[in-house]
Amino acid sequence: MCKDMSPLEKAIQFHGHICPGLLMGVRAAELALEYLQVDLDQDDDLAAIVETNFCGVDAIQAILGCTFGKGNLYFRDYGKIVYTIFSRKKQQAIRIAQRFEALDDPNTKRYLALRFQEQLTTEEEAELEDLLALSFEWIMSQPLERLFHWRQVDVPELNKAEITPSVQCHKCGEGVLKNKAVLTDDSLLCPECRLSMEG
Amino acid sequence: MCEANVYLLKEGREELFMEKVDRIIPGEDNTLFMENIFGERRVAKAAIREMELVHHRIIIEEVSQQQINVGTEIWLDLDTDHGHFHEGEEVRLNLLKGYNMKADLDAVWESPQVILVGQSGRRQADLHLHSHIGHINLGKEADGLIQVYARETGEKELIAKLLVEVGHHHHHEMQHIGLPLEIMPCGYAHARMGENYEVQVLQNGQPLVGVELRATYANTRNRDYPHTMTTDQEGKARLFLTARGNYLFSVSNEETISTFTLVKSF
Numbered sequence: 153m154c155k156d157m158s159p160l161e162k163a164i165q166f167h168g169h170i171c172p173g174l175l176m177g178v179r180a181a182e183l184a185l186e187y188l189q190v191d192l193d194q195d196d197d198l199a200a201i202v203e204t205n206f207c208g209v210d211a212i213q214a215i216l217g218c219t220f221g222k223g224n225l226y227f228r229d230y231g232k233i234v235y236t237i238f239s240r241k242k243q244q245a246i247r248i249a250q251r252f253e254a255l256d257d258p259n260t261k262r263y264l265a266l267r268f269q270e271q272l273t274t275e276e277e278a279e280l281e282d283l284l285a286l287s288f289e290w291i292m293s294q295p296l297e298r299l300f301h302w303r304q305v306d307v308p309e310l311n312k313a314e315i316t317p318s319v320q321c322h323k324c325g326e327g328v329l330k331n332k333a334v335l336t337d338d339s340l341l342c343p344e345c346r347l348s349m350e351g
Numbered sequence: 352m353c354e355a356n357v358y359l360l361k362e363g364r365e366e367l368f369m370e371k372v373d374r375i376i377p378g379e380d381n382t383l384f385m386e387n388i389f390g391e392r393r394v395a396k397a398a399i400r401e402m403e404l405v406h407h408r409i410i411i412e413e414v415s416q417q418q419i420n421v422g423t424e425i426w427l428d429l430d431t432d433h434g435h436f437h438e439g440e441e442v443r444l445n446l447l448k449g450y451n452m453k454a455d456l457d458a459v460w461e462s463p464q465v466i467l468v469g470q471s472g473r474r475q476a477d478l479h480l481h482s483h484i485g486h487i488n489l490g491k492e493a494d495g496l497i498q499v500y501a502r503e504t505g506e507k508e509l510i511a512k513l514l515v516e517v518g519h520h521h522h523h524e525m526q527h528i529g530l531p532l533e534i535m536p537c538g539y540a541h542a543r544m545g546e547n548y549e550v551q552v553l554q555n556g557q558p559l560v561g562v563e564l565r566a567t568y569a570n571t572r573n574r575d576y577p578h579t580m581t582t583d584q585e586g587k588a589r590l591f592l593t594a595r596g597n598y599l600f601s602v603s604n605e606e607t608i609s610t611f612t613l614v615k616s617f
C-alpha cells in the first residue's frame with residue numbers, strides 16, 4: 153500500500169462494501185478515539201466488547217484494530233448495536249449505544265427498505281445508489297450526539313483467551329486445543345466429532 | 352386540513368400518486384420525498400409542476416430519462432487502477448469519448464490532440480487511436496505533477512483534463528492552463544471518500560459564476576450524471592465524495608464541453 157488510507161477507507165476496504173451500518177461503525181470508532189484520547193500509532197491496547205455481529209463491527213475491527221484474531225474483540229450476542237471500547241493502559245472505557253432513532257433520516261430509511269427488497273428494477277438500482285450517497289453524506293456529517301448515546305463505564309474484567317497446547321482428535325485426526333477437547337471413556341475427541349457421535 | 356393529494360402527470364394524464372401528503376422534501380437529482388398522514392413514504396424522480404393548495408392538489412411530473420440531453424464529451428483516464436504512478440513506471444493514459452463515464456464503443460474521432468503541461472513547459476503527446484480509445488504513453492521519465500489536457504473538435508469543442516502524479520508529492524500549487532473552459536481542483540490534496548472536494552470553473556482563466564457543474568463516477572448505475580451543482584461567487588463548487596474510484600466533472604457552455612477527471616487512489 154502506497155498511501156495511508158483514511159479510517160473510513162480502511163473500514164470500506166475491510167468490509168467490502170459501503171452501507172449505513174458500516175458508516176455508523178466508523179462514526180462510533182471516531183467517537184471512541186476522541187473520547188479515550190487514543191492515538192492509534194502509539195497505543196495498541198484497545199479492546200472492544202461488541203453486542204452485535206452486524207456491519208458496524210467491521211469498522212471497529214478495521215479502524216480500532218480490535219479483531220477476533222488478536223483476541224481483543226469480545227462478542228456478546230445481544231443483538232444490540234452497542235460497543236464498549238476500552239484501554240487497559242489508560243484504565244478508561246466508553247460504552248457507545250446507537251440511538252434507537254439514529255437512522256431515521258428519510259433517505260437512509262428508503263435505502264434500507266429498498267436494500268431488503270428482493271428484486272430491483274434498473275431505476276430502483278440507480279435510486280439505491282443515489283440514496284446510499286445521500287445517506288453516506290448524512291451519516292458522516294451528523295453530530296455524534298445525534299447518532300449515539302455514550303457514557304463512561306468501568307474497564308471490564310475479562311479473561312484473556314486461554315492458550316493450551318493442541319492434542320490430536322482420535323477420530324478425525326485434526327488438532328484441537330486441549331481445553332476444548334472432550335475426553336470420553338476410551339478416546340479424546342474434538343467438539344465436532346463429539347457432537348456427531350451424539351447425533 | 353393542510354394535506355394534499357399528489358398527482359403524477361404521465362403522458363398528459365393525471366394519475367393519483369399518493370393521498371393526503373403532508374410533507375414533500377425535494378432531494379438531489381430531481382427526487383421528491385413524500386410522506387402522508389398515514390406515515391407512508393414514497394420517493395419519485397419528479398418535479399413539482401403545480402400546487403393547487405385550495406383544492407389540496409399537487410401535480411408532479413416525472414423527470415424522464417428521455418428528457419435528459421445526452422451530449423458527447425471526452426475524458427481522460429489513467430491506464431492503471433492504482434490511482435497514481437511510481438517513479439520509473441510507464442505512464443499510460445486513455446482518452447475516451449462518450450457520456451457519463453460510459454465510453455461510446457463506436458466513437459469516431461476527428462482531430463484529437465493531447466498536451467502535457469509540466470514544470471518544463473508544454474509539449475504535445477503522441478496519441479494512438481485504437482478502435483474507440485485514444486492511447487497516450489508518457490514513457491518512464493515522467494516525474495512530478497503533470498497536467499494533461501486533450502482537445503477534440505465536434506459540434507462543440509470538447510476538452511478533457513486530468514492530473515497525473517508520478518512518485519509521491521505532498522503539496523502543490525497549481526496554475527490553470529487557460530483553456531476556454533476549464534475545471535480546476537482547489538488545492539491539490541488527495542481526494543478522499545467521505546470528504547468534500549472542491550473545484551473551480553474557469554472561462555479563459557476567469558471564474559465562472561452560477562454555472563451548472565455535473566459530476567459522476569466510474570460504474571454508476573445512473574443513466575445521467577448523478578450529481579449536479581452550481582458554482583458560487585468564486586466559480587467554485589463542492590462535492591461530498593461517496594463513491595469508490597474516479598470521478599468525472601463536466602461543465603459546458605455554448606461552444607465547449609469541458610471535463611476534469613478526479614483520480615482517487617481508493
Ligand SMILES: [Zn+2]
Nearest residue numbers: 171173174207
Ligand atoms: Zn454492510
Ligand SMILES: [Zn+2]
Nearest residue numbers: 321324342345
Ligand atoms: Zn475430530
